[in-house]
Amino acid sequence: MSARKVGRPPGGQPSDTSPIGNFHLGINLGHDRAAALVSDxxxxxxxxxxxxxxxxxxxxxHRTSGGLELELPWEAIEYCLDAVxxxxxxxxxxxxxxxxxxxxxxxxxxxxxxxxxxxxPSHHLAHAYSAWWPSGLDDSIVLVxxxxxxxxxxxRTESYSLYRGTPQHLVPLHSEKVESHLAGMTTLGGLYEEITRRIGFVTRFGDGLSHAEAGKTMGLAPYGGAARNLRPWIEYSEGSYSIDIASYDILLEVEALLKRDGQDGSKAWMRPELVELAAKVQYELEEALLHIVREAMRETGCRNLCLAGGVALxxxxxHRLVQELGIRDFFAFPAAGDSGIAAGCAFWAEHRYGNGSASRKPLATAALGKSASDAEILGALESVADEVSFERLSSDAIIEKTAAALSRGEIVACSREGSEYGPRALGHRSILADPMFERMRNVLNARVKHRESYRPFAPVVPVEAAEEVFELGLESPHMLLVAPVRPELRKVLPAITHHDGTGRVQTVSRQDQPFFHSLCMRxxxxxxxxxxxxxxxxxxxxxPIVETPEDALRTFxxxxIDHLVLDGMWVTKSRVEAKKYEDHSRDLAEAILPVGLAADAPSLEVEMAELDAALFHGAEQCAWTKSELRDISARIGRYxxxxxxxxxxEIGIPLRSVLGDGRLLLLDPLNGSELIQRSSGKVEHLDMGAVGRLLGRSDPTQPRRSENETIEGETSMIEGTPGTFA
Structure with a gap:
């Protein structure tokens, strides 16, 4: 992948109104590109x-004849500069x-x-700055x-990183690294993403690119649970930060599960085996995080936690970390994924290269976008004047109208002031409904969001009432804690109570979110x-979440959706009457929800052994076709x-990929392995016989063999031809 210069930088003359040289621009590249501007x-x-x-x-x-090329997010950059x-x-x-x-x-x-x-210096340091700098905590464990x-x-590639946050510095505690060529399945985030892809939750771009939608896996997980009783995927030892992910065994298990499933064409989230994969990877992730943070607490004595990186979403x-480890103060950056790298880069640059006057300040709001002007709002409304009617109202009047509409089962969207930074809508770009209506979740999933029927919705609650409704323990202003709904209220609030009795809570205060707070109370x-x-x-x-008035009106x-709050405007549809709950839910099919495997589902040990034998021991009888085996070999052989x-x-000696002379061996037993010279990039293709001879020479514990010597019984599975791959 190479850099690509596209567009032109926002240059020109320095502005007359801005403090020259006082802005630090941070940029994230790759997926979830973003820009952030930091000052003071x-x-x-x-x-x-x-x-x-x-x-x-x-x-x-962008895919070109020379490979993938990367470009700066110029629209985001210009947006930030224009805002100030x-x-x-x-x-x-x-x-x-x-x-x-x-x-x-x-x-x-x-x-x-x-x-x-x-x-x-590193991607993880940028993540760490995004969480530590605006946390408001003077002493914290920072986990990326x-x-x-x-x-x-x-x-080698960063897997996870731990820091100790002090009032003025980030002190490294531990950096877990893995071999880069194995990072796709030997990091916690990589494991979660791979399982998400195998379930089928991906957003596809052009050029063969895609993004794993991990949030869907998290939402699916509560419907399973039997797989938790299977072999552990991750092992760790008390007194050590390091974790051991048995990637190859996991991948064998996944392939065996999918083969047993039969893949009958049902939607992924309706297939019990895939439901169990979601439950299993979620459980394994939670247990690993508990181990890492527990070790950090043991070393530091600190009970405050900051989180960043995509897993922090x-x-x-x-919430398990907070509840089970007795975390006293918790902060996760709202843009915890890679979009938050932009903020971390800018914080780091000002701290490192600024004039020394900048001090850490708690994050006051996640609504860090710019507000639309009256002219922009009116222009957007006039462009659809034949489809909507609107009136300008005071904030109190909008709150009154919104509360009344919600109480009738009507659906209201809000596009107010600046948009939120990160994937969570926290009241500035939100769709709102009353969670007391029994089938409101089904209505929203089927007739508004057009998404999977099992997907949950988040509750908003005033911070002073949160413990009356949820077993929360801490404030959750950025919707980054899932907590149990109190048992006596689960049937009262069915539309926000997930399958396991929990809700992803957003707490609001009168000071920080006056509109939302007043609306809850009203x-x-x-x-x-x-x-x-x-x-x-x-x-x-x-x-993506709407940004402009035009986006909001188009989606509305x-x-x-029955009504739209567009800053100070109350907008309704001219040609369609608002629907009460009875109208929204009329003729709505019953939601079909996922079901996991029975608790006594049989083990996959036999299928896993059969697949391993086909890949690495020359066995010819197995449940997979030759074509399927080739595909599996290419994907999992290296692990x-x-x-x-x-x-x-079958070659009888330990397999490894990193050789001591700067060479890298990528195993693919059925298609041919690759031996890569790191310094030059030169690639040689090897069959398993050549792999055995290579590793025999590289392993001092093994007797050396001549170049022409073969291993007894050494044949290719493909077409039965010794040492070749058709």
Whole structure:
């Protein structure tokens, strides 16, 4: 992958109104591209590129004759500069980052030739800054967990990283690294993503690119549970941070499960075996995180926790950490995934290269986008004047109308002020409903969001009432904790109570979220019951959350949403009457929900052994076709060295991929393995006989063999031809 200069930098003359040289721009590249502008220790504005180009996860990758090329998120950059009235020449610094081998500095230097460009030491450090700097905590454990961090010159990649946060510094505690060529299944985030892909939860871009939708797996997991009794996927030892993910064994198990399933064409989330995969990977992730944080607490004595990295969006795991480890204070950055890298880069640059006056400031709000002007709002409304009617109202009047509408079972969308930074809609780009209506979840999934029927919705509750409704323990302003709904209220609030009796809670205070807080209290006054509102992001399935008034109106008109709050405007549809709950739920089919395996489901040990024998022992009788075996070999062969149960092979010596002379062996027993010279990139293709001879020479414990010597019984499975691969 290479850098690509596309568009032109926002240059021109320094602005007359901005403090020249006081803005630090951070940029995330790769998936979830984003830009953030920091000054005086706080984020002034931040935006994800997908909100502007309307491409979900906006990867910014383009396939060319020379391979994949990467471009800066110019729309997001210009959005940030425009929000503060600045130009590119007002910037004190630019810091950009990609995971893996960092191409960010090179691309930033091309785009901003007249601005100092910095290179942050690692992807995980950027994540850590995004959580630590705005946390408001003077002493904390900072944990970064994702699919892949930065790669070094030795071919190793960050898996997870721990820091101790002090008032002014981040002190490294532990950095877990894995071999880069195995990172797809030997990191916690990589494991979760791979299982998500195998279930079928992916967003596809062009050019063969895709993004795993891990949140869908987290939502599916409570419907399973039998798989928790299967062999452990991850092992760890008390007193050690390191974790051991048996990637090869896991992949064998997955293949065996899918083969037993038969893949009858049902939707993935309706197939019991895939439901169990979701439950299993969720459980294994939670247990691993508990181990890591427990070890950090033992070493430091600290009970405050900051989280970042894509895994920090797993709100179920977050709440287990808080509850089971007795966490006193908890902070997860709302843009915990890679979009938050932009903020982390900017915080780091100002801290490292600023004039020393910047100090850490608690994050006041996640609504870090810019507000639409009256002219922009009126222009958008006039463009659809024949389809909507609208009136300007005071905030109190809008709250009154919204509460009354929700109490009748009507659905209201909000596009207010600046948009949220990160994947959670927290009241500024939200769809709202009353969770006391029994089938409101089904209505929203089927007739508004157009998504899977099992998907849950989040509750919003005033912070002072949270413990009356949820077993929460801490505030959750960014919707990053899932907590049990109190048993006596689960039937009262059916639309926000998930299958396991939990809800992903957003707490709101009168000071930080006055509109939402007042709306919760007003809804309670109108209809009785708990002061809880159902909140979901203002978008359709497969689309980014709305950003502009035009986006909001387009989505409003395309769905069964009844009313739209567009800042100070109350908008209704001219041609369609608002629907009460009875109208919304009329003729609505019963939701079909997932079902996992029975608790006594048989073991997969036999199928796993059969598949391993077909891949690495020359066995010809198995349940998989030759074509299927070739595909499986290409995907999982390289992970053989991670096996705890099936570590033997027909060549009779331990298999490993990293050789001591700068060479890398990527095992693929049925299609031909690759021997790569790291320094030159030269690639040789080897059959398993050649692999055996190579490893025999490289292993001092094994007797040396001549170049022409073969291993007894050594044949290719394909076409039965010794040493060849058809």
């Amino acid at each position: 220790g706080r984020i002034l504005v931040a935006i994800e590129q997908e909100r502007l180009d309307r491409v979900k996860h906006s990867p910014g990758l 009235g600045a130009s590119g020449l007002d910037l004190a610094s630019v810091t950009a980052n990609t995971p893996g081998l960092d191409l960010g500095p090179q691309l930033a230097a091309q785009g901003f030739p007249d601005v100092p460009v910095h290179s942050i 967990v994702d699919a892949t961090g930065s790669s070094d010159e030795h071919g 797993n709100s179920v795991a977050n 809804l309670k006054a109108v209809r009785g019951g708990p002061p809880v509102i159902l909140n979901t992001s203002f978008n359709l399935a497969g689309e 008109l395309a769905t069964d 053989k060295e991670t096996s705890r149960t099936f570590h033997q092979s």
